[in-house]
Amino acid sequence: MSLHNRYDFVLVFDVRDGNPNGDPDAGNLPRLDAESGHGLVTDVSLKRKVRNYVGLSKAETPPYDIYVKEKAVLNETHEKAYRAIGAESELTGDEKKRKGSPDTVDRARKWMCENFYDVRTFGAVLSTGINCGQVRGPVQLTFARSVDPIIAQEHSITRMAVATKADAEKQKGDNRTMGRKHTVPYAIYVAHGFVSAFLARQTGFGEDDLTLLWEALEQMFEHDRSAARGEMTTRGLYVFRHDSELGKAHAHALFDRVTIRRKEGVDFARHFEDYTVSVNVEDLPPGVSLIQRI
Known part of the structure; x- marks a missing residue:
């Protein structure tokens, strides 16, 4: 079933003693805005987690196979x-x-949309080598940005083993390997997302796909645990539903209704309870309703 509504949503998640998205160009330090010090998590990272959850829950079988895996x-x-x-x-x-001929490319693009969840959701460039065209996805995400500036802590870690016999000989039997690990003590991140009914019609993204998207955003961190990422949790998913395809309000005006502030007297936040999350549902624009998923 095709979509007949526009959606704008706010995703809130937090990290504790982990690295939510390391930057390979900066020694895998947590990504941040160099001017403000706010932490960043890329849209690519968030989409990866959605893909992983869908692939796990649907066993990577059509029509929920994953193209980029x-x-x-x-x-x-x-x-x-x-x-x-x-x-x-x-x-x-x-x-x-x-x-490929124009007709072949069109049919191949349609086949890709029908079989791969991430293609009909996020879109893809399918013209590398064998040409299957390009798909502009109905679901788009922004970078996530932390509510407050973050600090990246660096920890020395020790492994009581070495990789080769030569390493052991150099250490005369001590057999230790030193390493480093980067973490954010605590931070809340906010990302914004958009769902276009017009683009959904082009890719075949339907109501079942939308329900699966909300499920993935809610559960994706539960199945993405690692020592590097510490504790990451989805804390809120606020979905603004428009009763038309074009929409009834500007997205930014709806996003501004979700505010997160550190509580007074909290100098160093280390828990979600150190913040207050408020959602202004008074005087919502006509034709817009709020669906609070979490």
Whole structure:
């Protein structure tokens, strides 16, 4: 069933003694805004967690298979699409032919949307190598930003083993390996999201897919535990539902209704209870309703 409503949503999550999204260009330190000191988590990181949850809960089977996943070879998936729509003849020959005819590309794109949840949800560039076109996804997420500036703590860690015999000989039997670990003591992050009914119609993203998206955003951290990420938890999912496809209010005006502030007298927040979350539901624009998922 296709969507007939626009949605704007606010995702609130926190981290305690963990690294929510390390920056490989900065020694895997937690990402931050260099000017303000606020922590950042990329939209790519959040989408990865949604993909992982959907893949786990639906066993990566159509129509809930995952296109961008670990060890995937994307062009092999494109080739699979061509074979599924009966266009094997366009997989051989010169480079121009391998780009596919307009009709073949359109049918391959449709097949990809039908079979891969993340393609019809977030969109994808499917034109690398074997051409399956491009898909603009109906669901978009912003970077998540921490409510307060963060500090990144650096910890020295020790492993009571070494990797090779040569390492052991160098240490004369001490057999220790030193390392470093970066954590954020505590922070609450807020991300904004958007669901377009118009783009959903183009990809086939329907009501069941939307329900699965809300479920994934609520549960994704429960199945993404690791020593590096510490404790991460979804603390709030506030969904503004418009009673039309075009919408009844500006997204930013709705997002401003969700405010998170540190409580007075709390100098160093270390728990979710150190903050106050308030949602202004008075005088909501006509045609907009709030669905508080958590």
